[in-house]
Amino acid sequence: MSDKNTLIFFDIPSKIGAWSPNTWKTRYSLNHKGIPYKTIWVEYPDIEKTLKDYSIAAYTTQPDGRTPLYTLPAIYDPVTSTGLTESFVIAKYLDEKYPDKPILVPKGTEVLQKAHINATRAKIEPIWQFMLPKTNWNLNERSEAYFRRTREEMEGQTMEEMYPKGEKRKEEWKKLEEGLGQVDKWYGKEDVLVMGGEGNNACFADFAFAGYAIWIRILFGKESEEWKNVSGWQDGRWGKMIQALEKYE
Amino acid sequence: MSDKNTLIFFDIPSKIGAWSPNTWKTRYSLNHKGIPYKTIWVEYPDIEKTLKDYSIAAYTTQPDGRTPLYTLPAIYDPVTSTGLTESFVIAKYLDEKYPDKPILVPKGTEVLQKAHINATRAKIEPIWQFMLPKTNWNLNERSEAYFRRTREEMEGQTMEEMYPKGEKRKEEWKKLEEGLGQVDKWYGKEDVLVMGGEGNNACFADFAFAGYAIWIRILFGKESEEWKNVSGWQDGRWGKMIQALEKYE
Structure with missing residues (x-):
């Protein structure tokens, strides 16, 4: 399948495979469109160099507002010699091409x-304190060190401090449920996807949401209490949604 | 034009005419669809009785979660004997009929x-402290007393205390500009309306937004510094939007 004209998709590896909510948006997008691609796995410390090697410009900057911040997902389309980063930008490119x-x-x-x-994203704010540490603990060694350093600097606490425990954990998990409850209100009873219908009617916003859901499912595991919670909340709305999109994983 | 089959639109009067961001959503909707209607003006203390007279159910409840809360906008369609409240619900009814x-x-x-x-709505949160008092001061006497009592109870401060002054005013006004700046980022440079195109392509979300903008324009006045600010922010995006929708006022 893969030849020199095959689209390249850059993703971040872990001990348990593809995990990133952001790169999943693009992986879902490519699979939904049925575009053949090959994945190049890039550890965090190598993202900048890899994107530069492919002449893919950074989409955003460091907090200083100037220094480019190189992020994944990214794609490189050898047919058009186009390299892009940021999942919405990529989605629009794929639609156009x-x-x-x-x-x-x-x-x-x-x-x-x-x-x-x-x-x-605003409604599911409580997710980060669970998922950043959970992510950290599942990255490969070089990425783990990089991720820990940059995130701990940003958050001003260690991953272990951030991860909610005991009563706090229950409260924060409850807040996540409530936040999703507010998102749920936008949907009609029968809606599975954002624009209605089943999997073949999916739009980018579905995949953006699904990226978060699958992040939980993958990092905690399909059989975990956590995934059983999330996939069951709001009458199983999120479980049904992820199932409808399963063919694009 | 008006006969016994004409749709009735219930709106809240003021010293300076139609002003409410919520009822404007429905006024815009009716005008956009070109449906003839007559306006019945209802002062705040009369909303509950008026809706009950037309057998229009409340859409929501008081903070106790039980007592019905009667709100405007509402419509009554004599052709189908249907009475409805809440602007999105009304929009869907109008689309269906x-x-x-x-x-x-x-x-x-x-x-x-x-x-x-x-x-x-989340992005423009700073708007309330300006617009609730401004609204209060422009209502007719009976509505003013009702509005002041209920809002001051809710907010725990008088309208006069709520209204930002001096340095605070500048800061909060700046926050409103920044909030709108975040909304602006979702739009492409050439987009005037949410779904693209000019006025005839308007959707309900445009009118929901325009309701807030026109609230500022009407209460501060077209020539006010405040409206000049808002309509000029983000390269005049909101001014252009309101202008594109002017034919539906």
């Missing part, structure tokens, strides 16, 4: 989808 | 529009 494949951002929905992604 | 008129909630966009409305 492959208009006959399922469309991720239907005409007229870009502003709406961005608002949905932004609103959802 | 008048499918040949411009559609407010195109198929597949309901979840997205609700997310947009929710996300926008």
Whole structure:
């Protein structure tokens, strides 16, 4: 399948495979569109060099507002010699280059989808304290050191301090449930996906949300109490959604 | 124009005419669809009785979670003997009953529009401290007393205390600008409306946003410093938007 014209998808490895909520958005996008690709696995300390090697510009900057911040997901399309990073930008590129494949951002929905992604992220804020440490503990050694250093600097506490325990854990987990309860209210009883319908009607906003859900499922495990909680909350809405999108994993 | 079959739209009066961000959502919706209606003006203390007279159920409850809370906008459609309150519910009813008129909630966009409305409201949080007092001071006497009592109870401060002054005013106004700056980021440079295009492509989420903007324009006045600010922020995005929707006022 893979030849010199195959699209390249850059993802971050871990001890348990693909895990990142952000790169999952692009992995889902590519699978949904049915575009063949090969994955290049890049450990955190190598992201900047790898993207530079492919002349892929950074999408954003460090907190200083100037120094480029190199992030994944990224893709490199050898057919058009185009390299891009940031999952929404990538989705729009894929729609433009492959208009006959399922469309991720239907005409007229870009502003709406961005608002949905932004609103959802705000509602599930309690997720980070669980998932950043959980991520850290599952990365390969070189990424782990990098991730720990940068995140602990950002958060001003160690991963172990951040991870909620005991009563705090229950409260914060409850807050996550409540946040998802607010997102749930936007959906009609029968809606499985953001734009209605089943898996083949998925749009980018579904994958943006699914990235968070699958992050929990993968890092805690399918049989974990945590995933059973999340997939069962709100009458099983999120469990059904992830199941509807399973064919694009 | 008006006969016994004309749709009735219930709005809240003031010393300076229609002003409410919520009822404006429905006024815009009706005008956009080109549905003839007559306005019944209802002072705050009369909303509950008026809606009950038309057998229009409350959409939500008081903070106790049980006692019905009667709110405007509401409509009563004599043709179908249907009375409804809450602007999104009304928009969906209008789309269903008048499918040949411009559609407010195109198929597949309901979840997205609700997310947009929710996300926008969160970003413009600083607006309330300016607009609640400003509203209060412009209501007719009976509404003023009711509004002041209920809002001051809710907020734990008088309208006069709430209204930001001096340095605080500058800071809070700046926060509003920054919040709108975040909303602005979802839009492409050329987008005037949420789903792209000009006024005839408007959707309900545009009117939900426009309700807030016009609230500022009406209460401060078209020539005020405040409206000049808001309509000029983000390269005049909101000014252009309100202008594109002017034909539906």
